[in-house]
Amino acid sequence: MALNAQCPVCDAEISLPDDTVKDELFECEECGSELVVASVNPFEIEEAPEIEEDWGE
Amino acid sequence: MNSKVKIGLLHSLIRRDEKLLIDEINGRDDAELVMIDDREISFSLKKSQTTEADIILERCINHYRALHALQLFEDSGILCINKSTVASICGSKFETSLMLKQHNVPQPEVRIAFTEKSALEAIEDMGYPVVMKPAVGSWGRLIAKVSTREAAEAILEHKTTLGTYHHSVFYIQQYVEKNGRDIRSFVVGDECIAAVYRTSEHWITNTARGAVATNCPISDELAEISKAAAKAVGGGILAIDVFETEGGLMVNEVNYTMEFKNSIKPTGVNIPEKIVDYVVQCGRENLNG
Numbered sequence: 001m002a003l004n005a006q007c008p009v010c011d012a013e014i015s016l017p018d019d020t021v022k023d024e025l026f027e028c029e030e031c032g033s034e035l036v037v038a039s040v041n042p043f044e045i046e047e048a049p050e051i052e053e054d055w056g057e
Numbered sequence: 058m059n060s061k062v063k064i065g066l067l068h069s070l071i072r073r074d075e076k077l078l079i080d081e082i083n084g085r086d087d088a089e090l091v092m093i094d095d096r097e098i099s100f101s102l103k104k105s106q107t108t109e110a111d112i113i114l115e116r117c118i119n120h121y122r123a124l125h126a127l128q129l130f131e132d133s134g135i136l137c138i139n140k141s142t143v144a145s146i147c148g149s150k151f152e153t154s155l156m157l158k159q160h161n162v163p164q165p166e167v168r169i170a171f172t173e174k175s176a177l178e179a180i181e182d183m184g185y186p187v188v189m190k191p192a193v194g195s196w197g198r199l200i201a202k203v204s205t206r207e208a209a210e211a212i213l214e215h216k217t218t219l220g221t222y223h224h225s226v227f228y229i230q231q232y233v234e235k236n237g238r239d240i241r242s243f244v245v246g247d248e249c250i251a252a253v254y255r256t257s258e259h260w261i262t263n264t265a266r267g268a269v270a271t272n273c274p275i276s277d278e279l280a281e282i283s284k285a286a287a288k289a290v291g292g293g294i295l296a297i298d299v300f301e302t303e304g305g306l307m308v309n310e311v312n313y314t315m316e317f318k319n320s321i322k323p324t325g326v327n328i329p330e331k332i333v334d335y336v337v338q339c340g341r342e343n344l345n346g
């Protein structure tokens with residue numbers, strides 16, 4: 001069973017596989033926005049936070 | 058029957074890399090996943106930190122959170138990969154250069170200066186072009202190729218006026234003509250497991266910035282310099298950025314929370330599997346004393 005929601009930026013339908021985890025980052029295929037899974041049950045997504053100065057590898 | 062090694066994945070946001078590690082751990086008989094969210098933990102210096110995990114695999118996105126969490130877990134006697142000392146060294150380009158130097162690992166010429174005036178003098182002495190980098194930073198952000206004195210003056214002034222205090226230490230590196238590509242090699246424990254060329258029309262060749270990764274055969278020279286660089290910073294699971302120069306290979310820098318998702322396909326190496334193999338092995342050795 002897939003998880004469904006709408007892109008908070010462009011409203012496109014978003015469907016993610018059911019092994020999706022909380023805090024997972026992904027891109028909206030429609031508008032390219034960086035999004036993050038805020039909660040799996042209920043399934044909620046929001047825009048990913050802005051990059052911070054000490055982010056990296 | 059060996060029991061499962063409980064791997065504490067220290068994380069915040071889950072990138073594709075972390076997802077691959079989660080899937081790898083969940084799919085194995087010899088490991089169990091314990092998620093440790095760096096946004097939910099706090100530490101007390103009065104009592105030691107407890108966790109169900111036998112060993113911690115650090116995969117934070119913030120450098121300072123990773124560094125401090127590792128220091129605190131280690132203080133409570135919990136084995137961490139990578140070690141906090143490795144995070145400290147690799148988090149600073151300056152400390153990395155110092156360690157590479159102390160271990161005789163070839164690197165491009167580097168100068169460190171603390172004022173606009175002394176930095177400009179150092180740049181003029183090295184000769185153009187040079188690359189200026191924040192002492193702490195990643196993904197190619199705020200690094201600048203400087204080809205003229207005018208540009209050097211402007212960038213030094215901008216850093217001094219607009220930058221945070223991290224920009225008050227000027228890390229200046231000789232620009233290396235690398236013909237459109239550099240090498241990213243992956244070291245896990247005592248082995249150089251894979252390497253890719255990162256090719257771009259832009260001089261910044263981070264795959265996060267659109268460079269294309271293709272397989273790079275692991276020559277003896279590449280394996281040697283990669284392992285030497287990993288050892289110089291304290292060892293563990295590390296990605297080494299390497300330049301090909303006329304004088305041989307040189308190490309640009311070492312990354313301690315390495316991103317590998319774009320390198321699995323081109324190399325055909327199951328990098329998350331190699332990482333978890335190593336973590337399980339270290340965890341098991343630790344449990345058995």
Ligand SMILES: Nc1ncnc2c1ncn2[C@@H]1O[C@H](COP(=O)(O)OP(=O)(O)OP(=O)(O)O)[C@@H](O)[C@H]1O
Pocket residue numbers: 056057165188190194195196197198200230231232233234235239260261262263298309310312
């Ligand atoms: N001295 C140099 N000469 C030529 N190219 C350079 C030099 N320094 C850096 N570069 C290019 O810029 C890219 C980013 O540099 P560097 O790895 O030092 O920065 P970074 O922000 O730490 O990136 P990351 O942490 O993602 O590896 C490198 O991949 C390299 O191709």
Ligand SMILES: [Mg+2]
Pocket residue numbers: 298310312
């Ligand atoms: Mg780099």
Ligand SMILES: [Zn+2]
Pocket residue numbers: 007008009010011012028029030031032033
């Ligand atoms: Zn969208």
